[in-house]
Amino acid sequence: MARVVVDVMLKPEILDPQGQAVASALPRLGVDDVTSVRIGRRIEIEFAGEPDLDRAREIADKLLANPVIEDFALHIAEGDSQESQPAEAPA
Amino acid sequence: MARVVVDVMLKPEILDPQGQAVASALPRLGVDDVTSVRIGRRIEIEFAGEPDLDRAREIADKLLANPVIEDFALHIAEGDSQESQPAEAPA
C-alpha cells in the first residue's frame, strides 16, 4: 500500500535542543565522529485510494508543520511499513 | 554533505494518539480520504567523515529507538537539507 511521508525538520538556523542533547550523549556510547544530530518528525499518511501528494502538502502546511520554525518535504513511499521500503531498508 | 537518516516509528500495534489527533482533525480541513496518520521521529546524523551506516545503526539501536515500542529504518541522504535529497524528492 502506498503512503505519503512528510518529513518535518526545524529550520536549519533554529536551535534544536533535542538533537543537541542526543549529540552530546554520543561520546558516552563511544561515538566520537558525529558532528551534528537534528531531530524532526516523520509523518506517514495513508489515503483510502491513491496517495494524494497535493492533499498531503496542504495537510502538512496547515497542520503538521509550524512554518515559523519548521520546513517540510514530502514523498510517496511504497510498501507496508518503513522497513520494507527498498530505498530505506539497509537495516 | 551526506548524512544518515534514521526514521523511528511506533510499532504498529501501539496506539499513536498524536497521529490520531491529526487524523481526526482532517475532516475539518475538508480531507475525508485519509485512513490513517502515524507520527514518528526523523533523525539526521552528520558524521565528521563519510556517513557510517553501521555506526548509525548501532546508535539507533541503543539510543534513538526503544525496541519495546519502536521500529527504525535508516538510509543515507545526500544534499544539504531534506528538500534537496534526490531519494526523497519526488514531491
Added chain:
Amino acid sequence: MSARVGVVTFPGSLDDGDAMRAVRLAGGDAVGLWHADPDLHGVDAVILPGGFSYGDYLRGGAIARFAPVMESIAAAVRDGLPVLGICNGFQILCEAHILPGALIRNQHMHFRARDQRLRIEAVQPVWTNAFNDSQEVVIPIKHGEGRYVADERTLDELEANGQVVARYVGGNPNGAQRDIAAVSNAAGNVVGMMPHPEHAVDALTGPSTDGLGFFTSMLKFLAGVPADQGAS
C-alpha cells in the same frame, strides 16, 4: 544505625531533594549519588528521582540509562539491591530494561499534574509492605510521558506474578494499559512508579502522607523482614 539510601542526581533531575527529604522523614540516611560517579558508596538502597534527565527530549530516560552510575546499579540490582524509580526514574529503569515495558506520551498528549488515587495491588516485601492489600492512597502525579505500555503477554505475566504494584483508580490520567501506575521486577527488589510518593510525605506540602509508606517499607525491609513475609 539507620539504613543509607542513595538518591541519584542526573543533570536535569528535579525531585532529588524531595526524595532525600522523604528518606529522612521515614527515618533513613539520604546519600547523594552523582550520575557520573559509578561508585554507589555502599548504600543499602537506591532511588532514581523524578525530573527531566538530560532534558528528556528524545524519550524519558533514554540518555540517563547510559550514565556511569546506571551500570553499577544494574549490577547491584541483580544482587538484590532495592531500587525505586519515580517518574523519570521509572522511565530510566524501563529504558535500561531493568523493568519490563515502556512509558510513552500521555494519551491526551498533555503534561498532567493532579492528586491521583491509587490502589496498592501488591503488598510486596521491599517497597510496599507498609500498605494493606488493595489499600487506596492519594499521591500526586505530574508527567507528560507516563502511559505504561507493554505487549499483552508481558502484561499478563506481570499480573500473574503480582508485579503490578499499583493501579490508577478514579480515572486513568495518561492512558496506561490496564491502569498500571507501578510495576516491579520479577524478584521484587526494583519498583518503578509514575506517581510521586516523595510529594506525599507531609500534610503541609502534599495532598496526603500516603507516600511515606514506600520509604518506610524499604527501611523496614532493610532492617530485617519478619520471617513470614520472606525476602526475595
Added chain:
Amino acid sequence: MTTEPQVAAEENSEAVANVVVGEFDGGPDTVQRAAATPDELQPYAELGLRTDEYERIREVLGRRPTQSELAMYSIMWSEHCSYKSSKVHLRQFGEKAPPSDRLLAGIGENAGVIQIADDIAVTFKVESHNHPSYVEPYQGAATGVGGIVRDILAMGARPVAVMDPLRFGAADHEDTARVLPGVVGGIGGYGNSLGLPNIGGEVVFDPCYQGNPLVNALCVGVLPVDRLQNKAAAGPGNIVVLMGAKTGRDGIGGVSVLASATFDSESEQRRPSVQVGDPFMEKLLIEACLELYDDRRVVGIQDLGGAGLTCALTETAAAAGTGMTVELDHVPLREPSMAPHEILASESQERMLLIVEPHQLEFVLKTAARWGVLATAIGEVTPPGPDGLPGRLTITWQGHTVVDVPPGSLADDGPVYARPVREPADLILLQADRAETLPRPSTPEDVRATLLRMIASPNLCDKSWVTEQYDRYVLGNTVLAQPEDAGVIRIDESSGLGVALSVDGNGRYARLDPYSGAKLALAEAYRNVAVTGAKPLAVTNCLNFGSPEDPAVMWQFAEAVRGLADGCAELGIPVTGGNVSFYNQTGAAAIHPTPIVGVLGVLDDVAQRVPMGFPKPAHAEGDIIFLLGE
C-alpha cells in the same frame, strides 16, 4: 532589561530588509572606516532610530557609528531597553516609596531583593513576553519563563517558584485555540523542566487581547543575604566570561536590515526572530551559577535577555564605570557565518555573562564543564578613563575594531521622552455607562440564570485545564497553590519561614479608570497575600499597554503609574521592580490598559497559613461566618 521586542521596530525592519549599507569591501565596518567615511548613509530609521537620536549618537562618538555600533544603539535606545517613554513616570515609584531597610536591591537591578530574615533574602519580578508568544505561542511563552528565571538567577538567588498572569482573546475565537494551548504548554514545558513549582496566575479572556495576548511571567528566588550578586564589571584585569548556550541568529530580526551585501534573499529568511528555549541548558546554567556563587568565584554577573551581549556588556561595564575589551571571535557560535552585529544583537537563550578574577578563571571553567555547560573567556575589564571618566567598551572581530563606545551612553544615557498625554475621547461615554443602569435580575429564575451564566463564563470557570499542566509540588515546599488566591512557599524548613505571592490585574477596570484600576490591582494582590496570614512587603509590576506614541495610551499609562505609586505609598510598601510592555496594539486598537501587580509577603511560619476554603467546622454547631469591610 526586558525581553520584549519592539513591535514597531520589527515591522519597520521587515519592510526594508533589503537595504544595503554602502559598499562593503569584504571586511567588517570598522571604527577606522567609520571615521574615514563620515557621509556613508546608514539605515538608522529602519532600525527604529529617529534622526535626532542618530545625530546624538554621532555626537557621542565624534563620528558616524559603525554598523555594529549602530545595531547596539538601536537596540539599547529602543523602547523596551531604554524605557524612554516610561522613565519620566516610573520615577514616582522611587520618589513616593516608603523608606525600607529590608530592600537590598531595588529598581534598576535585575530584580528587587527583600530581606526576610537575618540571613535570608528573596527576590521576585514579573516580566512580559507578549509579542513573541503571539508569533510562536509555545516557544514565546517558554522563553518568557526562561528570561525571568535568569533575571532572578543573576541576583544570586535560586529560583524557587513561578506564576503566570495570562490574557487571551475571546475563548471561542479560533486563534485562541492556537495561542492558548501553545502558551500554556510552553510555560509548563519550561517551568516543569526547570523544576519550578507554578503557584498561581491568571487566565482572562477578552476580545481586546485577540491580536495581542499577554504572557507575563513571575519568578521568585531565595538567597542567603551574603550571596547577593551584582552586575558591575569591577576590577580592571578581570575576565569577561560568556557561559551557556552557543550564540545563533535568534531574535535578530530587528537588525537584519544591516545584512551585508553578500546575503541574498534566501539567507535573508534565515534570520529567525523566534527563539527556541532549552530548559535543560537553563537548569544546568542555574546549578553551575549557584555553585560559582557559593564558591565566591564571580565578581559580577548579568543574564543575557532581549538585547543579548549588547545589553550585558554595556550594562556591566557602565555599572562599574570601567572599560572592557571583547574579542567577538571567542564567542561560540551556532552558525559560523554570523556577522559581528548579529553576534552582538543575538537573543539566543540560556546565556549568562560573568566577570571573574583571573585566578578564578580555571575554577569557573571547571565548574561549568562539570555541569556540561559551555564557558568561554571573551574579554577583559579595562581601567576607567583618566580624571574619573568611565572607560570605553572596545570590541574586535577578526583583528578589526568594530566597536569603540562609552558603555554608559548605551546603558544609561538613552533618550528620555515626556510624551504627550490626552485623556481618551471616549472615556466620558464609557464612564457614563454605569453599572447601575444595567437591568437587574428580579425573579429567582433570573437570578438563577444569571448565576449559571456567570459560572459558565470563561473568565470565572474552573482553570484546571491550565493548572493541571503545571507542576506545583516540585521542590517540596509548596504550601498553597491553585486554586488558592495566593501561592505560599516554604523558604526555611527548620523555622517554617515562607512567603506568599499573588499577581492580579483587571484591564476592564483600568480601561474605565487607569488610576483606580492600578490601585485596585494592587489592593487585590495585597489582600490575597494578607488573607493567607502573610505580611505584605514588596510589589512588582508589569505594565501592559498600547503604543506610547498614542497620547490616549500614554495618558492611561501615566495614570496607572500614578495610581500604583500612590497606592503603594498608602499601603506603605515599595515597588521593587517590574517591566513595561508597550505596543500591545493591533492597528490603531490598543489592548485595555493592563497593569499586572504582584505582591510578596512574608509568613514567619507557613504552618499557620490560612487557606481559602472553609475547614470542617471544629464545633458541632458549626463555625460562624463574618463579613468584614463595608
